[in-house]
Each structure stands twice: as structure tokens, then as C-alpha cells.
Amino acid sequence: MPRITVSSVFVDDQEKARRFYTDVLGFQVKHDVPLGDARWLTVVSPEVPDGTELLLEPDGHPAVRPYKDALVADGIPATYFEVDDVRAEADRLRGAGVRFTQEPAEMGEVIVAVLDDTCGNLIQLLQHA
């Protein structure tokens, strides 16, 4: 039975992404392995250090930027993170200068908000009500 151990987002700059995902969002680096001109750079939640890793993958392939731009224009998130309190987390992140394209809103059984990760992606925060 397969398990989800790594998921990925395409980032425009791995070092900038490392800083945003750790310093701002609060993840911690799990693996940082040099691979030629790129790195195998993954982060995890400090609450679940052995949980699913997020790979911060370079977006240099010519197909990736147009794909990301089209998703961002329509407000579509690249991936989803769960938090205990979306409104409190949105307040904290806004205070840190993070831009939201969707303020916290109840959508059925969840409360969701969408932020810009500054690396070319939108990220949805999700709280189970």
C-alpha cells in the first residue's frame, strides 16, 4: 500500500523558498541535499517531523511558469496546509507581510483562506470546523 511521503510545489528560487517556508510559515528543513545546480530541499511541520515532506522544487522547466501563472490568475492553490485556527493564522501571517487572495471564509465544513507564497504559488490554509 503506497503512502504519501513527499508532495511538491514549484518555486522560482529555492533559497527564497526555504526562507519563506521556514521563517514565515514556520516549517523546518528536513532534507537539503545538493543535486547539481539544484537541491533536494524538503520541509516538514515541526509538529509532525516524521510526517509528509514538502519538496521545494525548482520551476525552471519551460512548461512550469505558464502553468503556475494561469493557476495564480484564477486563484487556484498549488497545495493545501491544515491549521488549527485559520483566522488567527491569517492575522499572524498578514502581520508578517503575507498577501492573501482569499480572506478566511466558511465553506461548508471547513474554513479556508488563500495566500501568496512569494515563490509563484497560492497556498490554501484549511481548518476543519
Added chain:
Amino acid sequence: MSDDLFKALADPTRRTILDELVDTDGQTLFELCGRLAMKHGLSSSRQAISQHLGVLEAAGLVSTRREGRYKFHYLDATPLHSIAARWIDPTERT
């Protein structure tokens, strides 16, 4: 008065889109689709909602603004004044 206005208002999904923009003005396509699906049980595809927005925009009821890399949709109720002017205001004047 444009027939586009009445055609746009004739569709219940499009009226719901306007309701949601009254609730929160300035939404991405993604947020609108989420609200329609979760709050109203409307299972239209993203493409279908995008087409509905195009009809509303053609009727002047929705305007879109690009802010940097994002695109937001806003309600513009101005065309509805033409309805009031045609049928409501004349009776008020008598």
C-alpha cells in the same frame, strides 16, 4: 436597455454568483467556485462558472480587475438602475 442584462439575470446560477459578490466583493474564480459548490451545492465546472462570469461581465454586472498576478471579480450594480428608471421611478413621479 440591453437585452444582455435580462439574459444575464435569467439564470439562477448567475444570480447566485451576484449574491456571493454582494457577500464578499472582489473574488477570484477559485473562491467563487468554492462558495457555489460548498454553500449552494452547485457542481458546475470551473469552466462553466468562468463562462457565467463572462456573461455577467458582458451585461456590465461584473467587472474584473487584475492586481499584479491575480484576477478579482467585482459586482457592478449600475446597470440595474436602468430597470428602476424604466419601471419604478415613473410611478414615483406621479
